[in-house]
Amino acid sequence: MPSAEIMTDAVYYGLGFVTLMAAVWVVTLRSLFRAALCLGLVLAGVAGFFLLLHAEFLAFIQILVYVGAILTLVVFAIMMTERMSVSAEIISRRRVVVAGIVSASLFACLSLATQKVLWPHIREQDVVSTAAIGQQFVTVLVLPFEVISLVFVAVLVGAIAIAAKPKSSKRSA
Amino acid sequence: MNSIQFLLLISSALFSLGVFGLLTRRHAIGLLLSLELILNAAILNFVVFGRLYGHTHAHAFALFIIALAACEAVVGLAIVINLYRHRKTVLTDQMQLLKG
Numbered sequence: 682m683p684s685a686e687i688m689t690d691a692v693y694y695g696l697g698f699v700t701l702m703a704a705v706w707v708v709t710l711r712s713l714f715r716a717a718l719c720l721g722l723v724l725a726g727v728a729g730f731f732l733l734l735h736a737e738f739l740a741f742i743q744i745l746v747y748v749g750a751i752l753t754l755v756v757f758a759i760m761m762t763e764r765m766s767v768s769a770e771i772i773s774r775r776r777v778v779v780a781g782i783v784s785a786s787l788f789a790c791l792s793l794a795t796q797k798v799l800w801p802h803i804r805e806q807d808v809v810s811t812a813a814i815g816q817q818f819v820t821v822l823v824l825p826f827e828v829i830s831l832v833f834v835a836v837l838v839g840a841i842a843i844a845a846k847p848k849s850s851k852r853s854a
Numbered sequence: 855m856n857s858i859q860f861l862l863l864i865s866s867a868l869f870s871l872g873v874f875g876l877l878t879r880r881h882a883i884g885l886l887l888s889l890e891l892i893l894n895a896a897i898l899n900f901v902v903f904g905r906l907y908g909h910t911h912a913h914a915f916a917l918f919i920i921a922l923a924a925c926e927a928v929v930g931l932a933i934v935i936n937l938y939r940h941r942k943t944v945l946t947d948q949m950q951l952l953k954g
Contacts, residue, residue: 734861762883801906
């Protein structure tokens with residue numbers, strides 16, 4: 682059905698356009714708060730690509746963890762350090778030019794390397810089901826899965842130890 | 855254009871934009887935002903190739919990357935807040951405590 686294909690293509694291109702525009706805003710906007718909101722748009726766009734690639738579980742995890750948890754945390758941190766972020770983004774023009782050249786050449790290298798290759802077409806029967814992922818996590822990948830939970834505990838303790846206010850000695854450097 | 859090629863293009867564009875942000879931002883939280891862009895480009899690549907070759911481990915790796923990104927954001931923001939409390943700055947070029 683050609684009309685369905687055109688629809689899918691339109692969804693792909695629209696999602697790509699939104700994602701890239703939001704990504705440009707993330708790195709260029711002066712206000713860090715708005716940049717964080719645009720990062721939320723990028724994450725949602727990537728989650729949309731996951732849905733198009735039949736990775737529904739990952740799409741929901743992306744929304745849940747990235748947009749729900751990490752972004753909220755980042756917004757809180759921006760609010761707590763807000764006084765600094767007003768005059769923060771005054772950078773020299775030379776640095777922007779150099780960074781632009783570096784990242785543009787990086788993009789050119791990556792896209793030249795990947796666009797010439799003839800990738801096989803996506804087949805319908807290659808969809809990875811959520812049940813298969815769960816099966817992997819309790820059989821083959823059980824050790825990394827447990828190590829990740831250990832890392833979570835370490836991060837929790839470490840973050841509390843770093844960010845907690847010292848009780849008695851008030852240092853003012 | 856093949857959809858795989860389009861997605862790879864998106865992913866490399868996200869990666870390059872993240873590198874641009876890392877090179878230009880002065881605010882430490884801005885650096886974290888750019889890092890999230892780079893990690894998302896990596897995840898997108900993993901999922902695209904997992905879909906292409908029907909491999910489950912790609913999704914598992916993407917999940918691990920998301921989990922570790924959460925950890926990295928938590929520790930990074932804790933460090934930034936502590937630094938702001940002690941040194942009254944969040945600008946990376948003013949963090950020179952360990953500079954010899």
